[in-house]
Amino acid sequence: MKIAYLDGKRLYRVLYAGIQSLLDEQEYLNKINVFPVPDGDTGINMAFTLMGIVEHIQHHSRLALNELSQLVADAALDNARGNSGVIMAQFFQGLSQGLAPFSEVNTSQFAVATNSAVDEAYTALMNPIEGTILSVLRSWSDSFMEASKTSPDFQKVWKISLDAAQAALDRTPEQLKVLKDAGVVDAAGRGFLCILEGVMAFMDTGDIRQLPKIDSGFSSTSLEMENLSVSNLAFPFCTECIVVAEDISRIALSKALSPLGDSIVIAGSKHRAKIHIHTDDPGRLFEIARQYGQVQQEKVDDMREQNKSLRSQQEIALVVDSTCDLPSEIMEQHHIHVVPVRLNFGKEQYIDRVTITNEEFYAKLRGSSIHPQTSQPPPADFKRMYQFLSSHYKSILALHLPQVLSGTYQNSSAALEKVIFQGQQVILDTFSVSAGSGIIALEVVEAIEAGKAFEEVIEIAKHAIQNTQIFIALKTLDAVQRGGRLSLRKRRLIDLLHLNIVLSINKDGFLKPCGATFGRKQLFSKFEKFVLRKVKNRSIKRIGIMHGVNPETAEQLRKTFSSLFPEASILVADLCPALGVHGGVGAVGIALQYDSQ
Numbered sequence: 001m002k003i004a005y006l007d008g009k010r011l012y013r014v015l016y017a018g019i020q021s022l023l024d025e026q027e028y029l030n031k032i033n034v035f036p037v038p039d040g041d042t043g044i045n046m047a048f049t050l051m052g053i054v055e056h057i058q059h060h061s062r063l064a065l066n067e068l069s070q071l072v073a074d075a076a077l078d079n080a081r082g083n084s085g086v087i088m089a090q091f092f093q094g095l096s097q098g099l100a101p102f103s104e105v106n107t108s109q110f111a112v113a114t115n116s117a118v119d120e121a122y123t124a125l126m127n128p129i130e131g132t133i134l135s136v137l138r139s140w141s142d143s144f145m146e147a148s149k150t151s152p153d154f155q156k157v158w159k160i161s162l163d164a165a166q167a168a169l170d171r172t173p174e175q176l177k178v179l180k181d182a183g184v185v186d187a188a189g190r191g192f193l194c195i196l197e198g199v200m201a202f203m204d205t206g207d208i209r210q211l212p213k214i215d216s217g218f219s220s221t222s223l224e225m226e227n228l229s230v231s232n233l234a235f236p237f238c239t240e241c242i243v244v245a246e247d248i249s250r251i252a253l254s255k256a257l258s259p260l261g262d263s264i265v266i267a268g269s270k271h272r273a274k275i276h277i278h279t280d281d282p283g284r285l286f287e288i289a290r291q292y293g294q295v296q297q298e299k300v301d302d303m304r305e306q307n308k309s310l311r312s313q314q315e316i317a318l319v320v321d322s323t324c325d326l327p328s329e330i331m332e333q334h335h336i337h338v339v340p341v342r343l344n345f346g347k348e349q350y351i352d353r354v355t356i357t358n359e360e361f362y363a364k365l366r367g368s369s370i371h372p373q374t375s376q377p378p379p380a381d382f383k384r385m386y387q388f389l390s391s392h393y394k395s396i397l398a399l400h401l402p403q404v405l406s407g408t409y410q411n412s413s414a415a416l417e418k419v420i421f422q423g424q425q426v427i428l429d430t431f432s433v434s435a436g437s438g439i440i441a442l443e444v445v446e447a448i449e450a451g452k453a454f455e456e457v458i459e460i461a462k463h464a465i466q467n468t469q470i471f472i473a474l475k476t477l478d479a480v481q482r483g484g485r486l487s488l489r490k491r492r493l494i495d496l497l498h499l500n501i502v503l504s505i506n507k508d509g510f511l512k513p514c515g516a517t518f519g520r521k522q523l524f525s526k527f528e529k530f531v532l533r534k535v536k537n538r539s540i541k542r543i544g545i546m547h548g549v550n551p552e553t554a555e556q557l558r559k560t561f562s563s564l565f566p567e568a569s570i571l572v573a574d575l576c577p578a579l580g581v582h583g584g585v586g587a588v589g590i591a592l593q594y595d596s597q
Contacts, residue, residue: 021198045082052079084188090267094120131175139168245293283355382415402509435544436470436591475586
C-alpha cells in the first residue's frame with residue numbers, strides 16, 4: 001500500500017516510532033562514542049533531546065503538519081543536550097521552516113524540507129566536519145530528493161534514502177581517523193540511522209507498539225576505554241545554555257565564543273539560541289552569552305569525570321549535591337558524582353563551584369551590596385545525571401541535605417522517577433550539611449569500593465547518618481541577618497548579651513542553635529571547647545572540618561582533634577558558596593562521625 005502524503009498525524013507516529021528505535025539502542029551509542037570526546041554520552045544526549053520532543057507533543061497528535069513540526073522544533077531546542085542533540089535541534093528547526101507552508105506534504109515537498117533541515121544543521125557548527133552525523137544527514141536528504149523525483153510513495157523513497165544513509169554511515173571511519181582507530185562508526189550518525197530504521201519499520205508493519213528489534217550491525221565492537229582517557233583535555237567542560245533575545249546573530253555569537261573552546265554548536269532562531277561548547281571556563285561563557293540576551297538553562301558537565309565513570313569497575317554510583325563539602329581531589333579519587341546548587345547575586349547567576357570559585361564567592365560576598373540567594377538544582381540537572389549513570393552503573397545511591405532545608409531532595413526524587421532504570425535506586429536524607437555530608441559520603445564510598453552489596457551499602461549509609469553530628473560557629477551574624485534568617489531585633493539582643501550561637505542539625509533536619517558561648521574574644525577557642533564537652537568520652541571514627549576562608553582556625557581545630565583522637569580520620573574542606581551564603585565569611589564547623597550510637 002502506497003503512502004502518498006505525510007500530515008501531522010502521520011508525522012507524530014513516525015517520530016514516535018523513530019525515537020523509540022533510538023531509545024532501544026542508546027546504550028550501544030554510548031559505547032561507540034569516541035568523537036569529538038570519548039565521554040560515553042551520545043546515546044543519552046540524543047535520547048534526552050528526543051524524549052523531550054515526545055513529552056512535549058504527546059497531547060498534540062491531531063495538529064496540522066506545520067503546527068506540529070514547529071512544536072517539535074521548539075521542544076528539541078529546549079531539550080537539546082550535547083553536541084549531537086544540539087545538531088538534531090537545528091535539524092528540526094530547519095525542517096519546521098521547510099514544512100511551514102504545508103498542512104500535509106508529498107514526497108517531493110518533504111524532500112525540499114529535509115534539504116532545508118540539513119542546511120540548517122550545518123549552520124549550527126562553525127567548522128562542520130564530515131564523517132559525522134552531518135554526512136549521514138546529507139546523504140539521506142540528497143537520496144530522498146532524487147528518489148522523490150521518480151516516486152510519490154513515502155515507503156519506497158524512505159527505503160532508498162535509508163540505504164544511502166547506511167552507506168554514508170559505513171564510510172564515516174574512512175573520513176575520521178579517530179573512528180577508524182577505534183573500529184566504530186560515528187555514534188551520532190548511527191543514532192540518526194536508528195531513527196530512520198524505526199520509521200521504516202513502522203511503515204512496513206503499521207504498528208508502533210511492536211517494532212522489530214533493530215540489529216546495530218556493530219554489536220561485536222567493544223572499546224577499550226582505558227585507551228580513551230580524556231584526563232588531559234584542554235577544554236574539559238561540556239557547557240550549554242539558551243539565550244533569549246529579540247534579535248540574536250548566531251554568527252556573531254559563534255565568533256565571540258570561538259576563543260573559549262571547541263566543539264561549538266549553536267542552534268535555534270534569532271529569538272532563541274541553544275549554545276553547546278567544550279571549554280575550560282564555563283563562567284566566562286555565560287558572561288559572554290549574557291551580552292546577547294537573557295541566559296537560561298545553564299548546564300556544565302565535566303567530561304573527565306564522565307570518562308572515568310565509563311572506565312570505573314564500581315557497580316554503584318554515589319551522587320551528592322554540592323553542599324557535600326569534600327576536597328575536590330577526594331571527589332575525583334572516589335568517583336563521587338556532584339549535582340551543583342545554584343546561587344545568584346541579584347541578576348548574576350552562578351553554578352556552585354563550577355562558574356564561581358570559593359575565592360571569587362567570598363570576595364564578592366564581602367564587597368557586594370546585594371546579598372546572594374540560593375536555589376536547589378533544577379530537576380533537569382538531576383535527570384541528566386541519572387540518565388548518564390543509569391547506562392554505566394547497576395545501582396544508584398544519592399545523598400542530600402535535609403529535606404526540610406531545601407527542595408533538593410524532592411527534585412532529585414522527581415528526576416529519578418522519570419529515568420528508565422532497571423537497577424536499584426535509593427535517595428537518602430543525610431540530616432547534615434557540608435563536612436557532615438562529606439564524611440557520610442566517604443563512609444559510603446569506601447563500602448562501595450570494598451565491593452559490598454547494595455543493600456549492605458544502604459545500611460552502612462543509614463548507620464553513618466545516624467552517628468554523624470555537626471557543629472557550626474559563625475564569625476559574624478551579617479550573612480544570616482542579610483539573608484532574612486535573623487531579625488535585627490534578635491541580633492541586637494544576641495550582641496547585647498555577647499552570645500556566640502553554636503548551630504547544629506537536629507533529629508528532624510532543622511538547623512537550630514544547640515548552645516552558645518559567651519564573649520567575643522577567642523570565639524573559636526571557646527567553640528572548640530564547647531564541641532569537646534559535647535563529645536565527652538565517645539569514640540570517633542571520622543572528623544570533617546570546614547571553613548569559610550578561615551584556614552587558620554580550621555588548622556587549629558585539626559591539630560587539637562588530631563592529638564585527642566589519633567585514630568580518627570580527619571579531613572579539612574572549604575565551606576561551599578551555597579552554604580557560605582548563610583554562614584558568611586569566617587564561619588567554621590566540625591562534623592564528628594562516632595564509632596557507635
